[in-house]
Amino acid sequence: MTGLRKRVTVGFLSIVCLLFFSGMVSLLELSHLSRDTGEILKANARNIELAKEMLDAAHEQNMALIRLSVFGDRSRDSVCRACMDRLENTLLVAQNEAVDKSFLDSLAFATTELRIVTDNYLAYGDLRSGDSLAVSKNRPAGMPDSLGIKWYNDEYEALYGRLTAAIKNYMTSTQSSLAPRAEQMKKNAYRAVTPVLISVAVMIAIVLMLFYFMSLYCITPIERMNKSLGDWLAFRIPFTVKGDLKDEVLELKERIEAVINQSKQPKA
Secondary structure, eight states, X not given: OOHHHHHHHHHHHHHHHHHHHHHHHHHXXXXXXXXXXXXXXXXXXXXXXXXXXXXXXXXXXXXXXXXXXXXXXXXXXXXXXXXXXXXXXXXXXXXXXXXXXXXXXXXXXXXXXXXXXXXXXXXXXXXXXXXXXXXXXXXXXXXXXXXXXXXXXXXXXXXHXXXXXXXXXXXXXXXXXXXXXXXXXXXXXXXXXXXXXXXXXXXXXXXXXXXXXXXXXXXXXXXXXXHHHHHHHHHOOOOOOOSOOOHHHHHHHHHHHHHHHHHHSOOO
16 A cells, blocks of 8 residues: 555544544443433332332321221221231332332331331220220210220321321432432533544544645645646646655656656657
């Protein structure tokens, strides 16, 4: 490969390799950014789903316990136990899936407290079911149980409030981790764009260098040779080209001079 062709080929191959490398790096960083974004959205949606399930279970248990403690509806025993089991099972799923379990400590503690108080009330309620039946005969239909109301207000209501607050705190727990993760995503975005910017800057420099050397060693000498050859053909002005000629351009000049010298020789 001759000199001029070699320089041009190396220059354009450098641009192609630079474009390919910067594109691969940017694609890799963008895939990381897309994966991180998907993980954040997935974790947030999963937190909301599990928190909603726990809130529903806690609400249903609360309503059943009101019917049981205040109005003496013993048919709600099974509903209370089923809702408590549902709440604990959902909490176990959240603990298994959570990366940072610190947000679940208060929720687990509140759930345990509520389980103990509920089980104790249901156990004592079974023991005093006979007394409750006797009292209910002397109490008008729909009349609230004052002891049940007192127990609900003094013991259960505060625990239920702590539990729902812990569930809501868990629901918004992913948002507290969004700030550092968003900052990391911002850095990833800059890393994805930086190779492209560097490549553009380098490519501009390479293109300007190619333009300079093509003008210096190819375009300008060819323009001079073309003008000098035209002057020789029109006015027989001696063919001279000034400047530092190299490679194919120098070879072309020498061949033009050889043709001119050959044309000056008398024909046989």
